[in-house]
Amino acid sequence: MIKTDQETKPQTITTKHMRYIKHVVVMIVIAVMSVILTKLIFDYDILLFKIILPLVILLLFLFSIIVRRNIRFKPFFTSKYNLLTGKYRSNYEFEFSKELLFYKILEVLRESGFKVRYMDEKTCDILATSGLTWTSWGENIYIEFKEQNGITRMEFCSSSIFGIYTWGKNEYNYQNLLNKFEESLVI
């Protein structure tokens, strides 16, 4: 039985409603910005908005798609200064050895529908990717493990490929992984 020694916040109605309100507000902001941008493009013949900006965005998007599977670009996707990607970070501690947890998480990732693109048995680093959905171009999951005094800490980072706002998908990836891990402990 896994127990947490820290009180988790109960899912109050207020917390749940706040999340939906946040999504609605973001949708409204995106709609307003789209209208303003469209008006600027058609009313003012500005080369920047018509050609350069869309081209830059398209190139950055293609670049992200091409390099996403390469672990060397982890700093690019996880950097807090990269405004093109939305990120979710969290840590979780387990009473497992680092090596055992590494292989267990690999197993859980594969069963959860993620594709493991890179794994290093020495450093216990993992890169997994998720596929295209209605709300996201896909995410990169970066996992590292650090062991101390018999406790292994999993450092998790889910980063969207392109898109500053992920509609809670990054957080969902984390919760899904933890839930699947707990389910997998029924052997």
Next chain:
Amino acid sequence: MHVFLKALIVMPIIVNLDVMLAKRKVKLKDLSEQIGISTVNLSILKQSKGKAIRFSTLESICAALHCQPGDILEFIESDK
């Protein structure tokens, strides 16, 4: 966002799989291949860190090691 959570596993049920493996002189890898459960999961079971064990798993282990469930599972009363 950084969230630290600590998971503690408290188990009054001990799994003596390593004892039975030693008695039957069977390696974990061989048992894994025989019953179709990964070595990772058997290791978790062996260390009593699993959440639960299915009857089908217990049956497979007992059949492979020619033993009883009581040989694999032991209850230790925890101090209150």
